Amino acid sequence: MPYHSSPLDLAFHALSDPTRRAVVSRLRQGELPVSALAAPFDMALPSFSQHLKVLEECGLIVSEKRGRSRWCRLVPERFDAAANWMDTERRRAAERLDRLETYLDRT
Template identity: 50%
Template structure:
């Protein structure tokens, strides 16, 4: 199960450089050279990050002559967000229950002090 799509996606976005590349691609296509500009690393190092992102299906690379522009493929991120959303719902419900418990405890405490 180590190579299921969700694992590939989460592994790819675990790296801050790759997250920054994805963030840049939300603005539109970019060449490898453009993507490498903000980083203090070589073009081959950026290409390794791009290969991971491409392997996870998070980006695609065009065939425009020598440029091979990169573009965001958001579907895999949507799938990961949907999976994470289940946990968000769990925490929201848990915190709502905790709020209710705290309200009941405070009310009981106030009633005990007033008697």
């Protein structure tokens, strides 16, 4: 991915797709085999595996082979950078609105 270099860029890129966000939501309940993750989606397993590859390459999930199945689980700490960035931006926006409110109250 030539346009996504930082871990934050990779995380937001991975989470920009609704299929990948749905996978993350399902994995919040715990690890699952790929077959169970893929079941609700109307796509071929190789196409679904590409979504898992994106999530795994950016470190949001890890997978391991167990017998004949591949199991996936979240790596919760990898979401911290995105959460911290969003918290910082939310605080900045709130501060700007507070300054605007103060300005409007004075005028």
